[in-house]
Amino acid sequence: MTTPKISCKSISKKYLRQWIFRGLSYTFESGKSYAITGNNGSGKSTLIKILSGSVLPTKGKVDYIQEDGNIISDDKVFEKIVYAAPYFDLIEEFTLLEALEFHFSFKPVVRNLDLMRLPEKMLLDGAQNKAIKHFSSGMKQRLKLGLAFYSDVPVMFLDEPCSNLDETGINWYKEEILKIHNERLIIVSSNQKFEYEFVDFVLNVMDYK
Numbered sequence: 404m405t406t407p408k409i410s411c412k413s414i415s416k417k418y419l420r421q422w423i424f425r426g427l428s429y430t431f432e433s434g435k436s437y438a439i440t441g442n443n444g445s446g447k448s449t450l451i452k453i454l455s456g457s458v459l460p461t462k463g464k465v466d467y468i469q470e471d472g473n474i475i476s477d478d479k480v481f482e483k484i485v486y487a488a489p490y491f492d493l494i495e496e497f498t499l500l501e502a503l504e505f506h507f508s509f510k511p512v513v514r515n516l517d518l519m520r521l522p523e524k525m526l527l528d529g530a531q532n533k534a535i536k537h538f539s540s541g542m543k544q545r546l547k548l549g550l551a552f553y554s555d556v557p558v559m560f561l562d563e564p565c566s567n568l569d570e571t572g573i574n575w576y577k578e579e580i581l582k583i584h585n586e587r588l589i590i591v592s593s594n595q596k597f598e599y600e601f602v603d604f605v606l607n608v609m610d611y612k
């Protein structure tokens with residue numbers, strides 16, 4: 404798997420008349436892990452949305468650059484990324500197995516794992532045929548994280564990854580992320596140190612006000 408780097412050239416974002424951040428130039432190197440930190444409302448989620456291409460910057464440019472130096476076209480970037488966040492909803496009518504089949508029809512599964520093995524790996528054994536609308540908030544969060552962890556893609560975005568997780572879930576998160584953090588570019592938006600202890604670099608969005 405070749406891992407791209409993400410280059411931000413002087414990106415700024417304005418909502419209504421308020422600048423959220425300005426003049427952010429930064430390169431997220433392939434295979435490294437980063438935390439985006441800052442106070443509530445400082446712009447962490449906005450930045451991660453811009454990095455993933457789901458929101459456009461008001462000014463500046465974000466490029467995904469392959470190891471050979473070529474820029475990945477915008478319409479191909481989604482193939483390279485997975486993104487777990489509180490504001491991305493699961494399809495509630497699906498059962499767990501249907502959700503896995505749907506997601507992994509778009510992304511390859513790591514090490515060609517059998518999809519039937521994934522519920523157990525996500526601590527969701529026994530919920531295979533349960534509709535997601537009947538999942539608890541912690542179960543939904545484990546599913547979101549599991550879809551990210553077990554997708555064989557080089558870039559992973561996690562926003563508030565441990566929200567709604569109990570102690571068992573948090574330990575699972577920490578173990579799983581340690582297994583993959585050397586193979587991917589990982590960007591975690593968080594205010595909680597235990598969610599990003601593994602990262603190589605911390606970027607505080609408050610530095611770009």
Ligand SMILES: Nc1ncnc2c1ncn2[C@@H]1O[C@H](COP(=O)(O)OP(=O)(O)OP(=O)(O)O)[C@@H](O)[C@H]1O
Binds near residue numbers: 418419442446447594
């Ligand atoms: N679509 C939008 N329209 C207008 N303002 C927005 C929009 N999205 C975010 N904002 C504003 O941008 C600012 C940054 O929001 P953002 O969600 O990025 O912060 P955050 O650092 O992730 O916060 P938290 O730690 O509370 O999750 C806030 O003032 C928010 O109200």
